[in-house]
Amino acid sequence: MTAGRHINTTSQNWGTPLKYVNVVKYFFDGEISLDPCSNCHSIVNAKVEYKLPQDGLKESWNYPTIFVNPPYGSNKINKTTIKDWIKRCSDAHAEYGSEVLALIPVATNTKHWKYYIFGIADCICFLYDTRLKFLVDGKEGGKGAPMACAMVYWGQYEDKFYKVFKEHGYVVNL
Numbered sequence: 001m002t003a004g005r006h007i008n009t010t011s012q013n014w015g016t017p018l019k020y021v022n023v024v025k026y027f028f029d030g031e032i033s034l035d036p037c038s039n040c041h042s043i044v045n046a047k048v049e050y051k052l053p054q055d056g057l058k059e060s061w062n063y064p065t066i067f068v069n070p071p072y073g074s075n076k077i078n079k080t081t082i083k084d085w086i087k088r089c090s091d092a093h094a095e096y097g098s099e100v101l102a103l104i105p106v107a108t109n110t111k112h113w114k115y116y117i118f119g120i121a122d123c124i125c126f127l128y129d130t131r132l133k134f135l136v137d138g139k140e141g142g143k144g145a146p147m148a149c150a151m152v153y154w155g156q157y158e159d160k161f162y163k164v165f166k167e168h169g170y171v172v173n174l
Helices: 018-027 082-096 111-116 158-165
Strands: 034-038 048-051 065-068 099-105 123-127 149-154 169-173
Touching (some): 018 099, 018 158, 034 082, 065 082, 082 099, 082 149, 123 158, 158 169
Parallel strands (some): 034 048, 034 065
Antiparallel strands (some): 099 149, 123 149, 123 169
């Protein structure tokens, strides 16, 4: 994870902190149907997990609830970036009516924010944890992320999103 800065670990297995896994599960009434970019150390425990390096972008996303903590860098082998993951989030909601949450860096000047979030997503929670401490290889500790993060929501339950996420950050309906 670089966010345009120097690499602060050689691990590619950055996991969602338990605090946010619990909030996502609560929002989805206890069950996440799909985690399309899981890894061997993930604690998300979705019903279906596509574990990296498996290319979850090429698999089905026809699931009712989806949580995505995408790779933040580029995949030179697959020629994909975070933009591809965010597009797929938007597409899953549009095509299948999936309820989708994505934990992503706040980079509002990027194409993925301009094309697939603003005017497309339904809500954003700009997280108060500005230096979110991801799990590295399944373990807590280490430095915080070098960027602010947000939880982006594509779905029909804006009021519920606000009620669940308001204590974790500033919520904006789009």
